[in-house]
Amino acid sequence: MATGRNHRPATRSRGIPEATVARLPLYLRALTALSERSVPTVSSEELAAAAGVNSAKLRKDFSYLGSYGTRGVGYDVEYLVYQISRELGLTQDWPVVIVGIGNLGAALANYGGFASRGFRVAALIDADPAMAGKPVAGIPVQHSDELEKIISDNGVSIGVISTPAGAAQQVCERLIAAGVTSILNFAPTVLSVPDGVDVRKVDLSIELQILAFHEQRKAGEEAEAANRKGPDGDMSAVMPA
């Protein structure tokens, strides 16, 4: 109901901290690469370097999953791939629908990373009747009238929203009403969802703005003394009364 009431005790989901869960896919990717090179075992130090994290953090992360390492040797790559995959729920197939087949939606549909590991694009949905039937990434786009039926028929529980901001909340509500309980939102809007529904958002412009902040700071440090006078030029125009 309420807007941003994501006060979930989601911090620890099953004894596994949220921060650790967020790193597991990173480890999995590094391990998969090792597996393809037929590397049998790997130490926490090596794997941590490959994943770009601290080795102590990696060991602590794995300790939440269990004691899967061998002291003096390291971790068995294949075994760890399996354990992490299972923990993340990637040993089963997740049907996913993508709603909003614009430039971004089409890019997502074509993105190999989805199909590669446990995810299957079950349907592409768009509100534009002109799009209906047109194949994108080999999958025919369906009209949003069919949304509820598609979700239901395919047992979809994960939805991706790549619509314009204005349509996102409404699409979100229809997805949830139809049975979706996890949403990946690319639309630049805050979605309000009932308890029990997980939302993750990916916002391109926000990431750029954060970079701009640091970039400005870096530029400002070099100058430092030069712009001592005018960081807030004419304020009178926008100053409140």
Next chain:
Amino acid sequence: MATGRNHRPATRSRGIPEATVARLPLYLRALTALSERSVPTVSSEELAAAAGVNSAKLRKDFSYLGSYGTRGVGYDVEYLVYQISRELGLTQDWPVVIVGIGNLGAALANYGGFASRGFRVAALIDADPAMAGKPVAGIPVQHSDELEKIISDNGVSIGVISTPAGAAQQVCERLIAAGVTSILNFAPTVLSVPDGVDVRKVDLSIELQILAFHEQRKAGEEAEAANRKGPDGDMSAVMPA
């Protein structure tokens, strides 16, 4: 003044916590929407609801910027828009290059959110000679041979990488060598960069995997007793010696 001696902790950017910086764009978006509706002032409670955060957190965030509110009234929308924009460095124009014009790169080039606020796509770059000259989003794609010259000529300090994973590290190094100091990475790889360079990564498949984890947990909680026997089916095949 802040020229104090406590500049050692590189994590803190300018007294403003990183977590706060990450939320400023969120506030800015909510404020911009209010501004377009000509709303003169807003309380921390209202704005927090619109941004999907806790009101106390919002007030503390703003307190790092200064005392811009009026007790008993709230915040002046226009003034706050200006202050946050300035803090984020959005009052100046940031030329950005996008490297790797595949599906995702094209989507990014077309993404309105870039141009809308301080960012300008200065060039699109791709390694495929067949792409050269072809316009995407009204901008002709240039070959990656021109990368260094483009960066230099346009004074680009922010680069977006949307190449395949295999090419990302090399592109990254060329960008940095040419003068880029902030990178937004969409390629599913860990980039290694020298100190002083900021990298933010957006990884679509990782987000999905995190959702899958929670989804599995939700499904498991309902069953709970049902799958008491076989969560780790035949282990003998993958068990390490």
Next chain:
DNA sequence: ATGTCTTTGTGAACGCGTGCACAAAGATAG
């Protein structure tokens, strides 16, 4: 001017995440 009412700004407590540093565990050699 005084009192009331609203909303900010922040001190303080708490909890999570991180990293250090080391003891325990096991492999391996003699």
Next chain:
DNA sequence: CTATCTTTGTGCACGCGTTCACAAAGACAT
């Protein structure tokens, strides 16, 4: 079997971020 060496798993301390709760500040009415 004993000694040595490598690497895991974790207890502990610390710092950041979040949240509560309230005093201070200002608007507004009388």
